[in-house]
Structures are given as C-alpha cells and as structure tokens.
Amino acid sequence: MSEQNRTVAIHVPVLARVEGEGALDLRIEDGNITQLRLRIFEPPRFFEKFLEGRHYSEIPDLVARICGICPVAYQVTAAQALEKLFGVELSPWAQAMRRVFYCGEWIQSHSLHIHLLAAPDFFGCGNAIELAKIAPDEVRRGLRIQALGNELMDLFGARSVHPVGVRIGGFHAAPALSRIRDLRDKLRAALPEAEALVRWAARIPMPPDDQAFVSVAMRHPTAYAIETGAIAASDGLLIEADAYDAHFAEQHEPHSTALFSTYHQQPYLVGPLARLNLNHDRLPVSIQTLLAETGFTLPSRNLFHSLLARAVEILLALQEAARLLDDYTLPDSPWAPVTPRAGVATGCTEAPRGLLWHRYEMDADGRVVNARIVPPTSQNQGRIEQDLRLSLLNFGLDHPDDALRLHCEKVIRNYDPCISCATHFLRLNVERT
Amino acid sequence: MSTLRILGIGSPSGDDQAGWLTVDALLAAGVQSTVVDIQKLDRPGASLVGLLGDADRVILIDAMQSDGAVGRIRHFAVDDWPAYRHGLSSHGLGVLDALALARELGSLPSRIDLYGIEIGSANPGALADRRIEAAAQQLAQQIADDLTA
Numbered sequence: 001m002s003e004q005n006r007t008v009a010i011h012v013p014v015l016a017r018v019e020g021e022g023a024l025d026l027r028i029e030d031g032n033i034t035q036l037r038l039r040i041f042e043p044p045r046f047f048e049k050f051l052e053g054r055h056y057s058e059i060p061d062l063v064a065r066i067c068g069i070c071p072v073a074y075q076v077t078a079a080q081a082l083e084k085l086f087g088v089e090l091s092p093w094a095q096a097m098r099r100v101f102y103c104g105e106w107i108q109s110h111s112l113h114i115h116l117l118a119a120p121d122f123f124g125c126g127n128a129i130e131l132a133k134i135a136p137d138e139v140r141r142g143l144r145i146q147a148l149g150n151e152l153m154d155l156f157g158a159r160s161v162h163p164v165g166v167r168i169g170g171f172h173a174a175p176a177l178s179r180i181r182d183l184r185d186k187l188r189a190a191l192p193e194a195e196a197l198v199r200w201a202a203r204i205p206m207p208p209d210d211q212a213f214v215s216v217a218m219r220h221p222t223a224y225a226i227e228t229g230a231i232a233a234s235d236g237l238l239i240e241a242d243a244y245d246a247h248f249a250e251q252h253e254p255h256s257t258a259l260f261s262t263y264h265q266q267p268y269l270v271g272p273l274a275r276l277n278l279n280h281d282r283l284p285v286s287i288q289t290l291l292a293e294t295g296f297t298l299p300s301r302n303l304f305h306s307l308l309a310r311a312v313e314i315l316l317a318l319q320e321a322a323r324l325l326d327d328y329t330l331p332d333s334p335w336a337p338v339t340p341r342a343g344v345a346t347g348c349t350e351a352p353r354g355l356l357w358h359r360y361e362m363d364a365d366g367r368v369v370n371a372r373i374v375p376p377t378s379q380n381q382g383r384i385e386q387d388l389r390l391s392l393l394n395f396g397l398d399h400p401d402d403a404l405r406l407h408c409e410k411v412i413r414n415y416d417p418c419i420s421c422a423t424h425f426l427r428l429n430v431e432r433t
Numbered sequence: 434m435s436t437l438r439i440l441g442i443g444s445p446s447g448d449d450q451a452g453w454l455t456v457d458a459l460l461a462a463g464v465q466s467t468v469v470d471i472q473k474l475d476r477p478g479a480s481l482v483g484l485l486g487d488a489d490r491v492i493l494i495d496a497m498q499s500d501g502a503v504g505r506i507r508h509f510a511v512d513d514w515p516a517y518r519h520g521l522s523s524h525g526l527g528v529l530d531a532l533a534l535a536r537e538l539g540s541l542p543s544r545i546d547l548y549g550i551e552i553g554s555a556n557p558g559a560l561a562d563r564r565i566e567a568a569a570q571q572l573a574q575q576i577a578d579d580l581t582a
Contacts (some may be wrong), residue, residue: 020440114477116526129530132537147483161475 004386024408026388027418028397036392037253038385038412048371054303055338056082056340056366060166063288063358066159066373069112072105072153073351075166077358079345086338093331094170095158095228097322101165102227102349103317109352110272110310110317114201122204135274138200141193146316148190151183152321156179170335177330187318191296194315195290201311202294205409206304211390213383214263215274218350224282224316225275227349229327232278233263234299237432241346244357250374260382261374265409267382270354271415272309273300287315303387306414340366351366351376353416377417384415385433437574438466438488438542439471440481442495444530447551447559448503451569453493454561457506457548458573464580486540494535495528497549504564506572514547521554548572 046065054062059078064071076098083090090098101400115138116128124133132139137422155164155175165171218225219232232238250259262268277299280288291298296308342364348357354376361369391411392404399407441456443449453473458521465471470488474532485491497507499517509515514529535541561569 129537131531132534136538139534139541143479143482143538147480150480364567 002051005337014200022221026257026392026404026408033389033392034398036385036389037048038243039387048337048373051371052369054368055291056086056362059360059368060168063162064164064166066375069109069352070105071162071367072102072166073349073356074156075101075163076130077085077347077349077351078360079166079168079355080228081345081360082362083338084347085343085360086168086340088336088338090170091331091333091336093174093222093329094334094336095328095402097167097171097174099227100152101156101163101323101350103321104149104156105151106226106317106352107321108147108149108153109416110314111142111146111149112325113138113352114307114310114314115146115196117311118413119204121406121413122206122307127179131363138197138256141197145190145193145197145318146370148186148320151186157178158415164331169338170333172265172334174331174334177328180325182329184322186327187322187325191315191318194311194318198287198290198311198315199307200295201308202296206302206307206393209302209391210392211301211303211387213301213386214266214268215277216263216264216268216270216379217275217367218348218355219278220282222282224279224320225350226317226320228288229350231348231355233268234274234278234348237263239373241348241357242344244346244348244359244374248357248374248379250378258380259374261379262382267386268379269303269383270376271304271306272352272354273303274354275350276300276309276312280377283312283316286320287312287319290315303411304390306416310416310428339418340364353377354379365414377415380415381418383415384412385412388415435489436470436487436532437490437492437580439492440477440484440494441472441556442472442474442477442481442493444468444475444555446555446563447450448565449496449555450561451496451550451552453566453573454566454569455494455576456469458570459576462573462577463574464577477528478526479534481528481533482535482538482540485535485542485545486538490541490546491542492546492548493528494548494550494554494572496555498552501551502552502570503562504567505555506551506575507551509549510546511541511545511547527550549574 025035025037047063050061051059059082059420060075063074063078066074079164120127120131123131123134128139153163156171215234217232218229219238220229230238230240231244239247248261248263250261253260280298289310340362342362345360345362346358348355356376357374359372363369388408388411391407439456439459441452442486443452455473456473459471514532550565552565553562
C-alpha cells in the first residue's frame with residue numbers, strides 16, 4: 001500500500017474534567033485532508049444565562065468563575081463595560097492598579113504555559129518533568145516568575161484563584177504600602193530573569209512556518225494595550241468595543257457546541273503574537289532593543305513564535321507592574337461611587353489568550369437583562385482549524401501517525417486554548433485503505 | 434533552626450476536604466505553636482513546588498482514591514509515591530505532578546511525609562463523610578504525637 005492511498009482518521013473523544021472540553025477529528029484520504037474539525041465546548045456560554053437577573057455588584061465575582069487561569073480578564077472586562085454605562089470615572093489610582101492586577105495574570109498564565117505546556121514540545125520532552133531534567137534552571141526560573149504573578153493577583157484580589165478584589169468603580173480595598181513596596185522590589189529583582197527568559201525563548205529552534213492571517217488585538221494611543229484601548233486589526237481596522245458586532249460575527253458550526261467567530265467572514269488570530277504583531281511599536285524601547293538583539297522580527301507569520309511572544313509579554317508585564325507600583329500611594333477611597341442606569345454596556349480587554357469582549361444589557365435597577373461574552377478561545381477556533389490544515393500540509397501527511405498527532409498538539413498549543421491543558425489529548429484511530 | 438511546614442490540600446467538595454480537616458484538627462490541638470507554617474491549600478498546582486524548597490521538613494496531607502476503604506490512612510515515603518499517571522496541565526497540575534517536578538528540580542526538603550486519606554465521593558458543597566472526619570482526627574493525633582516524640 002502506498003502512502004498516497006493511506007487513509008488516516010484521528011478522532012479525539014470528548015474530554016472530561018478539564019476547564020475546556022474539546023475534540024479534534026482529522027481524516028486524510030489519498031494524501032488530502034478531507035475532514036478537519038475542532039470542537040471546543042466553551043464554559044462561558046452557560047455563564048451568560050447565569051448572569052441574567054443578577055445585580056451589577058455581583059458581576060465581577062460571578063465572571064471570575066469562568067476561568068481558573070484568567071479570572072482577572074473577565075472581572076476587569078465586565079467592570080470596564082459597566083463603569084462606562086454607569087458613567088463612572090475611575091480614579092488614576094484605580095486605573096493604574098487595574099493594569100497592575102492584570103499584569104499579574106499575564107505573568108502567571110504566560111509563565112505556566114511556556115514552562116509546563118509549550119516548551120517541552122520543542123525539547124523532545126513529553127512534559128515539564130522531563131524538561132526539568134535537561135533544563136532545570138530554566139524551569140525553576142519559570143516557576144519563580146509565575147509565583148510573582150500569583151502574588152500580584154493575590155495582593156489585589158485577596159487570593160490568586162478566583163480573586164474577589166474588583167468592584168464596579170475600582171477595588172474593594174487598597175493594599176498597604178509596605179506590601180506594595182515588598183512586591184515591587186521582588187518584581188524589579190526579577191527583571192533580569194525575565195530578560196534571560198526572552199533570550200532563552202528566542203534561541204529555541206522553532207519549526208519554519210509562514211501563514212497569511214489577520215491579527216486582531218487592542219491598541220492604545222501610547223501604551224501596550226492590556227486593560228484599555230480600541231480594537232485593531234492588521235488590515236487597518238480600528239474600532240471601539242461597541243462597534244464589535246459590525247465587524248465580527250459568531251456562528252454555530254454543526255460539529256461544535258461552541259461558537260466560531262469570524263472577522264469579515266474570515267478566521268483571525270487573537271493572543272500574544274497578534275498583540276505583538278500590531279503593537280510592537282508600543283513596547284518600551286528597552287524591550288524593542290532586546291528583541292532586535294535576538295533577531296526576532298515583527299510582524300511574524302509563524303505561530304510557533306507564540307512562545308517567544310509570551311516571554312516578551314512577561315517582561316513587559318513585570319516592567320509595567322514595577323513602574324506603576326513605584327508611584328503607589330494609598331488612595332482616599334479605592335472605589336468611586338456608582339449609580340446604575342439602564343442601557344447597553346460593552347467592554348474589551350486583552351486576556352492572556354487574546355481579546356475578550358463583553359456586552360451587557362442592564363435595567364434601571366442595575367440588574368442584567370442579558371449578557372454576551374466572547375472569549376479568546378472561540379475567536380481563535382477557526383484560525384486553529386485553518387492553521388492545522390496548513391501546518392499539516394507543510395509538515396507532510398506521510399509522517400507516522402504519532403508524529404502527526406504530536407504536530408497537531410504543538411500547533412494547537414501555540415494558541416494556548418483551554419484544551420491545551422490536556423497535554424496528550426489526541427488518540428489515534430487509524431484506518432487504512 | 435529547622436523549619437517545618439504542614440500542608441493540607443483539598444477543595445470544598447465533600448470528602449475532598451480530608452486534608453483541610455486534618456489541618457483543622459491539628460490547629461485545634463494547638464500544633465501551630467510548634468511549627469513554622471501550617472496551611473490549607475486548594476489545588477495549589479505548580480505553586481506547591483515553591484512551598485517545598487524552603488523548608489527542612491514538609492508534611493503533606495491530601496485525599497486519595499484507590500480501592501481502599503473510605504477513611505483509610507496511608508503514608509508514602511519519598512521513594513514510595515504513587516506512580517505519576519496524568520499529563521501535566523496548567524489547570525490540573527496535581528500534587529504528585531508537583532512533587533515529581535520538585536524532585537527533578539532538586540527542590541524537595543530533606544524530609545517529606547505524604548499522607549493520603551482514602552475518600553469516597555467529592556461532590557461540590559457537600560459535607561465530608563463521618564469516616565473522613567474520624568480519619569482526619571486520627572491522622573492529626575498521629576502527626577501531633579510524632580512531632581512531640
């Protein structure tokens with residue numbers, strides 16, 4: 001039997017007990033991909049209904065439960081949307097500390113993904129324990145950096161998992177100056193480690209790839225967009241959050257319970273590489289210089305650069321948090337008073353995995369009439385399918401089934417979707433004709 | 434001065450509170466004054482690695498499920514940990530995964546005692562079975578006796 005006649009079917013059954021449940025069906029017949037379907041079952045779908053009838057004051061704590069890795073993103077996006085509707089102006093202190101809080105989430109999420117999930121792929125390791133055998137110093141460094149992210153989240157959220165610090169109008173409490181200074185010093189001390197992480201990530205040999213895609217990320221007039229900014233695309237789009245529906249659409253596909261997002265009817269990329277592609281000119285000069293030294297040129301059309309993009313954003317987040325905490329003073333009040341009003345609120349921020357968009361219709365009592373939440377993973381879903389198809393064709397379909405499976409996993413992990421937490425999630429059913 | 438850390442791991446889900454209940458029983462017995470650090474942890478993930486490296490001795494209590502009777506207490510020596518079975522993940526990095534990672538990184542304390550309490554069901558919001566409460570009391574007493582011996 002020649003390879004040309006080989007039929008390969010890769011089927012991944014539903015995964016249970018992971019934060020995002022997913023499945024991948026891949027069928028190759030006569031050297032062609034005849035079926036490629038990624039199915040992810042998004043938890044936020046249920047939360048939209050849970051939120052109906054809830055008072056605005058409950059929303060930050062409720063949406064924090066959508067994700068155990070990126071609760072800050074959900075809290076800050078919801079707060080931003082509702083504060084805009086209610087006409088609440090955050091104090092400069094609250095604005096700055098929201099960004100610091102968010103930096104903590106980027107640091108912990110990105111560091112976990114690099115060291116526990118993605119990096120082992122590129123060292124021929126099956127997991128981080130194997131990676132720790134050959135790169136113990138790098139894994140230790142990653143865990144130290146990740147712990148700093150958790151500390152930042154804990155500082156403003158009272159706990160790093162499902163934090164409870166955010167309220168509409170600001171924060172429930174302001175951390176004491178002594179705790180801020182202590183953590184600020186730790187962040188500063190970690191900056192050389194984060195620079196070393198960037199250099200290390202840039203030296204990891206990555207598979208060559210060159211794909212055309214649209215990058216979508218928030219953009220700010222002066223800063224690297226995290227918790228505030230407009231929505232931009234690499235084809236020149238620049239819109240506010242309330243214009244999202246005019247350009248982006250969610251639709252059901254028959255093979256998935258999750259919604260697929262499209263931008264002008266096409267798949268698109270969100271996440272760290274999309275952000276760097278659009279906003280590398282907003283990086284601090286010191287980081288731009290570092291990237292020039294490593295030879296990392298942007299924009300990039302190779303999704304395997306996502307690991308390096310996360311390392312760059314860790315360095316950025318550490319710098320930003322330390323800078324903003326330098327000027328910390330205790331505020332008169334950590335929150336501004338809120339008076340609810342009826343209307344429609346939209347908001348968006350950059351979750352670790354990419355653009356996160358919320359829309360709330362509120363009644364005059366400040367209760368949710370309906371809610372829509374578009375998470376990054378569903379926005380990337382169509383792009384992942386497109387990438388898998390192109391990557392597999394570039395990789396070569398005549399590789400052994402295990403090699404195909406591993407390559408699919410590597411490609412999917414570039415996007416850090418919730419299902420990437422299942423390190424070996426592909427089971428192969430091979431049919432040969 | 435040697436440092437001792439006691440970590441009870443669990444979640445607010447029925448019998449999965451076994452580690453927490455053991456810490457509660459230790460605190461009720463006044464053990465805290467004799468140790469440097471005693472904590473209840475909720476699925477600590479990779480952060481567990483950082484809690485192991487800076488102590489001379491760590492006592493770690495977690496729920497376990499095998500084929501034993503509910504409430505059975507097992508002690509695992511450092512060379513006798515149950516086999517690592519699952520893929521690592523950011524969402525679900527388990528205690529054994531973290532211990533294995535710490536071992537590779539040379540971050541284990543010079544002495545570590547891992548206790549497992551056999552559990553039945555772990556339903557969110559449910560109370561722990563009485564056999565779990567009894568096992569937690571028994572294990573706490575055992576640890577307290579060991580510390581004062």
